[in-house]
Amino acid sequence: MRQEYADLKEKISKLHVSKQSVDTYIQVGNHTIGGNNFTLIAGPCAVESSQQMHIIAQAVKAHGAHILRGGAYKPRTSPYSFQGLGHEGVKLLKEIATKYDMPIITEVVDAEHVPEIAKIADILQIGSRNMQNFALLKAVGQCKRPVLLKRGLAATVEEFLFAAEYILHAGNPEVILCERGIRTYESTTRNTLDLNAVAILKNLTHLPVLVDPSHGTGITDIMLPMSKAALACGANGVMLEVHHHPESALSDGDQALIPSEFGAIATALRKMHHV
Ligand code: PEP
Ligand code: MN
Numbered sequence: 001m002r003q004e005y006a007d008l009k010e011k012i013s014k015l016h017v018s019k020q021s022v023d024t025y026i027q028v029g030n031h032t033i034g035g036n037n038f039t040l041i042a043g044p045c046a047v048e049s050s051q052q053m054h055i056i057a058q059a060v061k062a063h064g065a066h067i068l069r070g071g072a073y074k075p076r077t078s079p080y081s082f083q084g085l086g087h088e089g090v091k092l093l094k095e096i097a098t099k100y101d102m103p104i105i106t107e108v109v110d111a112e113h114v115p116e117i118a119k120i121a122d123i124l125q126i127g128s129r130n131m132q133n134f135a136l137l138k139a140v141g142q143c144k145r146p147v148l149l150k151r152g153l154a155a156t157v158e159e160f161l162f163a164a165e166y167i168l169h170a171g172n173p174e175v176i177l178c179e180r181g182i183r184t185y186e187s188t189t190r191n192t193l194d195l196n197a198v199a200i201l202k203n204l205t206h207l208p209v210l211v212d213p214s215h216g217t218g219i220t221d222i223m224l225p226m227s228k229a230a231l232a233c234g235a236n237g238v239m240l241e242v243h244h245h246p247e248s249a250l251s252d253g254d255q256a257l258i259p260s261e262f263g264a265i266a267t268a269l270r271k272m273h274h275v
Contacts, residue, residue, distance in 0.1 A: 008158055009204060016168035017161050017175075020206045026146045026174050028122045029103035031066040033146075033176060034208040038273040039237030040266055041105060041210070043069035045252035046082065047089040053096040055244045059259035061100045063266045067123065068093065068102040069239060073109045074251060075129045082250040087116065094120045105148060105239075111139035118143040128153050128180055128215070131163045141170020148176040148210065148239075154183050157197050164207065177201055177209045178239065179230075181216030190218025190255065193226055195233045202234035209234070214241040218255045224265050231272055240265065 012018045025034040033039045042065035044056055057068050072089025074082065085092065090106055097104045103122035108114055109130060118124060123146045130136050131152035140147045147167055151160045164175050179198050181191025193216030201209045211230035213223045227238045243249045243256035257265070 005200075008161075011158070012161055012165075012204060015161070015165050016173075017164050017205045017207060019204055022206065024173065024175075024206050024208060026176060026208060028067060028146060029101075031103065033210075034236055037236065038231070038269065039067070039208075039210060040065045040269070041067040041069050041237065041239035042242050042262060042266075044071075044243050044249065045214075045241050045256065046071045046074050046250055047085055047093050047106075048250050050092055050096065052244070053092060054099075056242055056259070057096050057100045057102065059244065060242055060262060061102055063259065063263040064270065065102070065262075065266070067105055068097045068100070069105045069125075069241075071107045071125075071251070073107055073113070075107070075109050075127050076251070087113075090117055090120050108136065108140065111135045114139040114143055118145045121145065123148050123176070126150060131155055131160065134166060137163060137166035138170050141167040141172045143172065145172075146174035146176060147172060148178050150178045150180045150212070151182065151194075151197070153191075157200055160197070161201075161205065164205075175207050176236075177205070177207050178212055179209065179216065179235075180212040188219075189216075189222075191216055193217055193230075195229055198230060198233040198235050208236040210237050210239055211235045212239045214239070214252070214255050214257075220255060220257050220261060223257065223261075224268060227265055227269055228272055231269060238269065 042060040047070040074084035105123035107125040184192040246256035
């Protein structure tokens with residue numbers, strides 16, 4: 001066995017994240033994440049308006065998405081880019097998701113916001129840039145909502161697992177790990193989707209693992225094969241960004257699937273999961 005892999009296995013063997021005899025299942029609304037269930041999260045990168053959210057929610061629901069995503073607090077590289085609608089955006093996301101009977105996931109970027117957002121959102125997302133924001137990890141560890149933890153832009157699997165451990169250690173057992181690609185020398189893709197990590201996480205932990213091919217590739221043309229590959233590696237589902245007008249999206253329009261493209265991926269993944 002590769003020494004580094006054996007070392008990691010040993011290092012985490014006494015931690016909360018390490019593999020138990022039973023997998024963790026996470027209930028959101030009437031959908032269960034984990035085990036043999038297939039989870040499809042979809043929606044825009046950012047909540048932009050009521051009309052935008054209605055159109056996208058209706059479309060992704062019709063194509064079988066279980067959970068509606070939308071960022072309201074956006075961690076943007078440039079301070080001049082759209083920063084999100086903030087708390088109003090979270091409320092808007094919830095209001096529209098309720099109409100379509102869907103649970104929601106949205107990102108939290110500040111420990112102080114956690115109690116308020118946890119009252120509204122069904123799942124709290126910790127973004128890649130905050131994977132090692134320990135104050136934030138402790139704050140979501142103390143709330144009673146499931147947390148989707150995205151892997152840091154340049155985080156090792158070990159660092160990723162220790163970040164998850166912060167949340168479990170603080171008292172919240174409902175953690176979903178999300179591989180969203182890492183930085184490498186390759187620039188054709190936005191990031192390099194690390195499917196090795198998915199298989200390793202499934203081997204080493206009892207937590208559900210989702211894959212985000214939107215940020216992981218940045219290229220809509222390859223999201224279908226990479227989503228299938230994610231499931232083949234044992235992922236419990238995928239999260240995909242969808243927008244009805246990608247060219248006018250306020251963030252990540254380049255990587256947004258239009259509803260019909262999302263529908264084709266959803267159908268293919270359901271078929272694959274069924275087999
Ligand atoms: C997102 O999900 O829109 C996002 C900002 O993701 P990440 O933190 O992986 O970049
Ligand atoms: Mn995005």
